[in-house]
Amino acid sequence: MQTVEPLRSSRNPLRYLAAAIVLCASVALAGCAGHAPQRDGQSAAAPLATPGTQMADALPSWQDSAARAAILKFVGDVTRDGSPSYVRPEARIAVFDNDGTLWSERPMPFQLLFMIDRLKAAAPQHPEWQRNPVFKALMAHDAVTLAKNENALLQLLEVANSGMTTDQYDQMIRDWLASARHPTLDRPYTSLVYQPQLELLALLRANGFQIWIVSGGTAEFMRVWVNEAYGIPPERVVGTQEKLKYGMRDGKPVLVREPGIEFNDDGPGKPVGIVRAIGQRPILAFGNSDGDREMLEYTTAGTGPSLGLLLHHDDASREFAYDRHAGSASLDKAWDEAAGRGWIVVSMKQDWKTVFPAKPGSGTQ
Amino acid sequence: MQTVEPLRSSRNPLRYLAAAIVLCASVALAGCAGHAPQRDGQSAAAPLATPGTQMADALPSWQDSAARAAILKFVGDVTRDGSPSYVRPEARIAVFDNDGTLWSERPMPFQLLFMIDRLKAAAPQHPEWQRNPVFKALMAHDAVTLAKNENALLQLLEVANSGMTTDQYDQMIRDWLASARHPTLDRPYTSLVYQPQLELLALLRANGFQIWIVSGGTAEFMRVWVNEAYGIPPERVVGTQEKLKYGMRDGKPVLVREPGIEFNDDGPGKPVGIVRAIGQRPILAFGNSDGDREMLEYTTAGTGPSLGLLLHHDDASREFAYDRHAGSASLDKAWDEAAGRGWIVVSMKQDWKTVFPAKPGSGTQ
Structure with missing residues (x-):
């Protein structure tokens, strides 16, 4: 290679x-x-956290490790009335990178x-x-x-x-997702979301967090499937923005996709995208590569409690293994900074009991 | 002039x-x-619609006119289970222009x-x-x-x-709003929101609508006050986007405001802003000028039920009177199209019993 x-x-x-x-x-x-990973076989219908779920039962696909403990402690601290770290629900903003953080990104x-x-x-x-x-x-x-x-x-x-129009492009994305399969994992792409992350999203949702995707990809590509896959509604997706032009076709108002990028939601663009779309500093950010470094830096520089998380792809047998010298989506500078900034580096191999869900679409449960 | x-x-x-x-x-x-309008004296603590409020009691500051009836019929139709016009709550997107639609815009x-x-x-x-x-x-x-x-x-x-940083600018906006007064109405700007629109927002909210501001102004300027004024959270504001640059100042990550505009959320930009931020076509749009024409056109061109509304400023005694030849924020082409497209033209003078709230901040009630 x-x-x-x-x-x-x-x-x-x-x-x-x-x-x-x-x-x-x-x-x-x-x-x-x-x-080529082995098919993941451990994730048989793991229950998702719902309101009222005890913290001890949350995140069942996570190993009982320091990473899981740090997440549970943070969620407990910011939601417990009277805690010095209490954060009111309107300010419980969590931002997640998508590619390599919520689903796979290889090849x-x-x-x-x-x-x-x-x-x-x-x-x-x-x-x-x-x-x-x-x-x-x-x-x-x-x-x-x-x-x-x-x-x-x-x-x-x-x-x-x-x-083409945005409506036509949406349909092309839907059609592709319905038929395309990953070249080596031989599964539909939407089944390559991470089961432990679905459980984390459910835990945060049950604890009043507002969850956003902040991705280097485009919102258009994600919106047609993220609600079913993750339970994240279409308006909570921030991404790279392509050019769109309003006009009439066949007497109907449409938005036509034009070549070119207007906004690059990656690296230092992520805090810009966050401020523009959300207008509040998040208190939790989860990424997996140097393109997420500034998002974690901005999130964890607030005056209140915050949590930065990085997923380390170190699991060649179940998914993929790549980090410093990945060529694209490298985890290098952000990894170096993690210790000094208190960011949690989550090892796919050691912190996750399972990687992919047993059946797709469980994010909406 | x-x-x-x-x-x-x-x-x-x-x-x-x-x-x-x-x-x-x-x-x-x-x-x-x-x-210079007379101080509005009729709006003594008009109750806002809340869940369970009968439609007949809704919109108390609206005259019992065709405009009010059209709004109530639309809200009833899209929310009544089994109605042929029923719209599921996730798709009940309402978009409002801000300047001249939710609050005054003159001089x-x-x-x-x-x-x-x-x-x-x-x-x-x-x-x-x-x-x-x-x-x-x-x-x-x-x-x-x-x-x-x-x-x-x-x-x-x-x-x-x-x-300056976005945080510094936010504080400047807050400070200004706390002390500045309208040059002729001699009231704080945030008290120049329209009472009948507060009631409409409350009615829509109580009926499961997701309400967005889609303004030619910037989200930054609106976000610091729209939650208190209208009950609209900061992440539901779409606006013109100025240049922002991520960087470090005094060892802290900040977003610095740079001169220049990256996206103009006006006219044909409004449907672009809507698709980018919301990702769904609204079913209700309310504006007041030709800058809102494309937003109404796009909203009312969907295949399902929809409602387009235009506020006509024809009330020199209580607010201001301007339309076709206003110079800026003209209501001209959109007004011409209203009849053919079935948009409701709301007359401030004839359709509203009162214009401004008796006391500010009632939008959050």
Whole structure:
């Protein structure tokens, strides 16, 4: 596997996505070998926390470890009337990264796999692409050529994923999710949400937290499935924003997707997205990569109680193992800072009894 | 009063604000004469609708007119189980413009008065402004010079309203609202919310609606007071977005306000803001000017039941009278379209028994 460092600092906010494609082009599009996890077999219908659930029974898919104890203590402290750490319900804002924190992100963010499938689906309407060296390289999984032509690759993806209305695009996402399967895990993507996180979301919800997704992906891609998967309503999703244009088609007002990114909700963009959409500083933030560093930093710099959490993907047998040198979605600088800032690093391998739910869709229970 | 048409189509989205300043510079900054309303005396503690309130008792400050009947019928239809127009609670999204719809906007949007006051407050730190012809024109209420220098005026306002952190700016807004008074109505700005609209918000809330503000102003300016004034939480405010930059000051992570606008939530921007923030098409939209036309158009073009409402400011004795030729915040094209699209035009004069609340802050009751 080639290690092409993503160009996060460049002006095109999608460049790191291109890096992810390049990184995995030789294997991912055909199926990433090497990290195929065993099917998770321990998560038989774990009950979710509901109001009234005792803390001791909460988070059943979490090992009885320091990470679980820290979460339970925090939730107990901020909700217990008279506690010096009490936080009124309106201020109990929890923010979660999505890719790699609430569901898997390997071989590359699933939204990118969808965008590539849109490119393939659009190819018959673009015979000129057959002569396009970047399109040919993508089809041939030629990472070397893709690495040399990242901007051209992004332009192709943008063309293939624009021009339609938001309603049409929503339907394309729904159709894709209904039929697509992960290249190595051979499961629908929406079944690759993490069971321990579903239990954490349920615990927070039962304790009056307002839960938001703050993702480097787009809200449009997430909104059609996050309510069913996580129990998070569509208006609680903050993401990267693509260009939209209001206009009329066939006498009906529509929003048309245009190529280009207006706001990049990643890294230092995450606190900006939080302030714009939520207008309050969260008290809990959960991420898994350096793209979440600033979100955790901002969340845990408030004057009241706060909790920062990082998921460490160290479980090659059940999911994937990647951190400092992952190429994309690295956990490096944030990991270094965790100890000094008191952030909890959750080990997938050691802190989670199970990874994926036995059956999908349990987030809404 | 000069009539300078606002340059809404120009590239700087704040230009219409400049037009509003120019329009009223000769009178507004010292107090707009001519439309000074009488203090509203009829609103003695009108009870707000609460869950269980009979429809017949709802909206007590509304005259028993066709507008009130249309609202009550719509709310009844979409909430009555088994009704062909029934809408499940998750889809009961209502969007309200703020300036001129939920509170007054004359002589100019109150946010602009705040920004001008920030400019005055910053003047001692900018001795060079004393030689700036635009600053001098603003201080002298010289509309002719301001009209010729709109961009320079906007640049000055942006400089005076940037450079600080969002937390510092929030405090400046709070301080201003606590002491500033409307130039002609001589009341705190937050007491210039409309009593009949507070009752409508309460009726919608009691019937399971999710209420959002979708304003040409910024969410930052509204969030510090809308919960107390309207009972609308800070995360349900969509507005024009200024530039923010994440960084460290004195070792603390902060968001710094930078000059410039990233997203203009007005006119065709309102449906874009709605789709981005809410992700669902509303079923009720209430506005008062052509800047709300596309929001109403988008809302009422859904396949299910919907209601579009426009407030007509025709009440010079109790508030202000302006519509087609207002210069800024005109009600012209949207008014023309109302009949054909079935939008309800609410007459402040004829449909509202009272305009302002007897005491401020009743929105949260």
